[in-house]
Amino acid sequence: MAFDAAFSELATVLGDRLSRSKSDLDAHGGSETHFALAPPDAVAYPQSTEDVSRILAICHAHGVPVIAYGAGTSLEGHTSAIRGGVTLDFSRMADILTINQGDMDVVVQPGLTREDLNRELRATGLFFSVDPGANASVGGMAATRASGTTTVRYGTMRDNVLALQVVLADGRVIRTGTRARKSSSGYDLTGLFLGSEGTLGIITELTLRLNGQPEAISAGICAFDRMSDAVEAVVAVIQMGLPMARIEFLDADAVRAVNAYSGSEVRETPHLFVEFHGSQASVAEDAERFGEIVADFGASGVEVATKPEDRSALWTMRHHAYWACLGLKPGATAVVTDVCVPISHLAQAVEETQADIAASIIDGPILGHVGDGNFHAILLVDPAQPAELEAAKSLAARMNERALRLGGTVTGEHGIGMGKLAYMEAQHGDAWDVMTDIKTALDPKGILNPGKVVRG
Structure with missing residues (x-):
């Protein structure tokens, strides 16, 4: 193999902390979403900055790609070793x-x-x-x-x-x-x-x-008949300056998914999840004011949770939403995409996205951190049906184009990886070339996570 000389040197430095077993390689070449398996040629387990420095010096000398790997939770193919090389697993640091x-x-x-x-x-x-x-x-x-x-x-x-x-x-x-x-x-x-x-x-x-750590925490949940009302309620709450620690949105499909996954019995309509941090008096006042504002947009079933176990159950539902949504279509994978827009355009972006998904051949629950204009679509596809994957990619493309048209960004938090490279020029123009110039200055051989973020 082209990298054998480098691997021989790395084995001298790392000993059994350099793995080339197929199971280890495959475990580091997968993705939580739809990307195909792309394993590295070796996995290194550094224990110190000095280890990392020596690994990179060897890989730089031999032109071996290096991919950093943490918990493997990224969604845009960030850790896929599409050009082989060495994955650095930081579990021992x-x-x-x-x-x-x-x-x-x-x-x-x-x-x-x-x-x-x-x-x-x-x-x-x-x-x-x-x-x-x-x-x-x-x-x-x-x-x-x-x-x-x-x-x-x-x-x-x-x-x-x-x-x-x-x-x-x-x-x-x-x-x-x-x-x-x-x-x-x-x-x-x-x-x-x-x-x-x-x-x-x-x-x-x-x-x-x-x-x-705040003195007091109050969480709440409320239902809406229409998604547009929930999103407009978020905008109103933000514009009125209510100091929320979290405000999350789940559409009806996402609520249906978390009910099935967690055994909860939340009404299967669009919902907001909210949390306030502060003193006992301030969180009580903020929660009351929140209830008054969202009531003007048709909110119902407002429930407040102050006990730690109740709050934990509430946010566990939200944090498990991705896996819950996959459960709506057994055996499915997903194109999981996010966009972020100015808060004043949030309702339009969400409504147009929902209509787009409804007109497609696939399901796509919508949820997100709408307090900062960021939302996600979990586009469910059968891996054995290429038409579904193409439909999901088309939906994601239109979400990206819509976000840019509304003055936003093609990703608010997932990042670029491989999945959103095609939109970098549209969002950044000549600034994308400047990013490539910076990459070339710091990594002239292009060994660091190649094929991600920049051209080439």
Whole structure:
């Protein structure tokens, strides 16, 4: 094989932490969505930044592709080894290095998952706020500039990563940012690597912003007869400045799916899920005001949950919605796509998307983090029916085109990977060429996650 010399050197460095077993390769070449299996030629399990540096130096010398791999929860083929090479599995770099309680930040390794991080933080009175739903690794979340259910209040990974340690394609190790809360010193390299999807460097350490655990939390759910009313209610709540920690939307099909999956008995109509953080008095007042606003848009069955177990059950329903939707069509896979539009155009974007799906040959539940104009369609397809996959791809294409027409973006949180490369030029124009120039400067041999984000 073309890479045998490199693998021989890597085996000397890593020993049994370099795997070439078929089961290991296949486990790292799959996708949670519709993309075909694309396994690497080897899987490496680094335990330190020094390991990553040595691996990259060897791979750079031999022109071997390198793909970073966290929890494998990405949806646009980000970790597929479409040109072979080495996948770096960060499951053995999953430690909390330092908790700076007084400064409300934490230094972690990239393989740590967000749920494990928050479990360790419970005793400190702090928490890490970004919640994409899946139990993703924080390194992967940074690489895709993830967001999620709490973005409407706490922001995306862009707002919650203070500094990074990054290994460049040739093995050099750099640090970006500091633990200070602001800086006017030079280019924002931290921002550059956030969302680069492993194409510019490999993240080996992150300094994350933390928040204080709220004194009180109140969650709620309410039903609507029409999807347009639910979405317009969201817009009204946002425009009135109600300080929500989360506000999520599920259409009738998504509610039907989570009922079947979780055994719940929620009325099968469009629903909003909402949560407020603050003092006992403030969350009670916010929940009451929310109920008054949404009532003007026909909301009914407003239920409030303040007990932790009730809130957990509510958000478990939302977080399991993807798997629940797959259950609507046994044996199905999905084209899972997201777009994000200015909040004033959200109702139009959702309504047009729903009508488009209704006119197609496939089903596609809609849900999303509508508080920031971001929503998803889970387009269900039978892998044995090519016509269904083509129909789903056509629907996704029209969603992307609609989002751009309305002043939005083709992805609010899933990222580009392979799945949305075709829309980069339409969204960015000549700026996409600038991204390619940056990629070439930092990775002249093109070994870092090739075939993703940029041309070539």
